Amino acid sequence: xxxxxxxxxxxxxxxxxxxxxxxxxxxxxxxxxxxxxxxxxxxxxxxxxxxxxxxxxxxxxxxxxxxxxxxxxxxxxxxxxxxxxxxxxx
Numbered sequence: 001x002x003x004x005x006x007x008x009x010x011x012x013x014x015x016x017x018x019x020x021x022x023x024x025x026x027x028x029x030x031x032x033x034x035x036x037x038x039x040x041x042x043x044x045x046x047x048x049x050x051x052x053x054x055x056x057x058x059x060x061x062x063x064x065x066x067x068x069x070x071x072x073x074x075x076x077x078x079x080x081x082x083x084x085x086x087x088x089x090x
Contacts, residue, residue, distance in 0.1 A: 002022050002057070002058075003022060003054055003055075004020055004021070004022055004054070004055045004056070004057055004058050004060070004061035005020065005021055005022070005024050005052045005053065005054055005055060005061065006018070006019075006020055006052065006053045006055055006061050006064040006065050006068065007019055007020070007021060007024045007027065007028075007049060007051070007052040007053075008049075008050045008051045008052070008068070008076070008079075008080055009028065009031060009041065009047040009048060009049055009050060010047065010048045010050050011040075011041060011044035011045075011047050012044050012045060012046055012047070013044050015044065016050075016073070016076055017031070017038065017040055017041050017044075017047060018065050018068050018069055019038070019065065020055070020058070020061040020062060020064075020065050024049065024052050028047065028049045031045075031047045032045055032046050032047055050080045050083075050084075051079070051080045051083035051084065052083075053083070
């Protein structure tokens with residue numbers, strides 16, 4: 001079983017980018033430094049990793065990404081803030 005993650009980036013124009021990957025660190029580097037990043041982030045560099053959540057498999061990661069993208073910006077920011085608070089308490 002491979003580990004999949006939903007990850008959230010903040011772009012230089014203060015927008016969010018949401019993606020899925022098995023290697024979040026590699027993906028952030030690709031978004032910032034290579035053509036393998038997305039077209040969206042290539043025009044909004046640098047990007048910063050804000051949050052990530054482990055998912056059971058690719059299907060669950062895709063579903064989580066779809067749900068996250070449908071949230072309002074305020075709700076997205078709350079989820080990110082909750083993630084950051086949980087990281088500080090660990």
